[in-house]
Amino acid sequence: MTKITETALATLILQVFQDTYQLQTGGELEAAMTHDTVLLNTGLDSLGFAILVTKLEEELDFDPFSLSKDAFYPQTFGEFVKFYHQNQPV
Numbered sequence: 001m002t003k004i005t006e007t008a009l010a011t012l013i014l015q016v017f018q019d020t021y022q023l024q025t026g027g028e029l030e031a032a033m034t035h036d037t038v039l040l041n042t043g044l045d046s047l048g049f050a051i052l053v054t055k056l057e058e059e060l061d062f063d064p065f066s067l068s069k070d071a072f073y074p075q076t077f078g079e080f081v082k083f084y085h086q087n088q089p090v
Helices: 006-025 046-060 077-086
Strands: none
Touching: 006 046, 006 077
């Protein structure tokens, strides 16, 4: 498996995030997601995040939360993307 660039991951994660948000809330994200967007302020609840991670695992064929040896709870969108980038299988 070729390692996916952080930029490509950010694009994919943002698209899946928007799809999940729309599924959960019936609407569009109110503000643009940036590197510094705090995940808890996005309006997605814990079930939404579980769905997001599941959809990303289906898209990417890996789950960094089960691959990582350390427990990590990203607080911003940038940290979330970086965690996926750093913990993808090589």
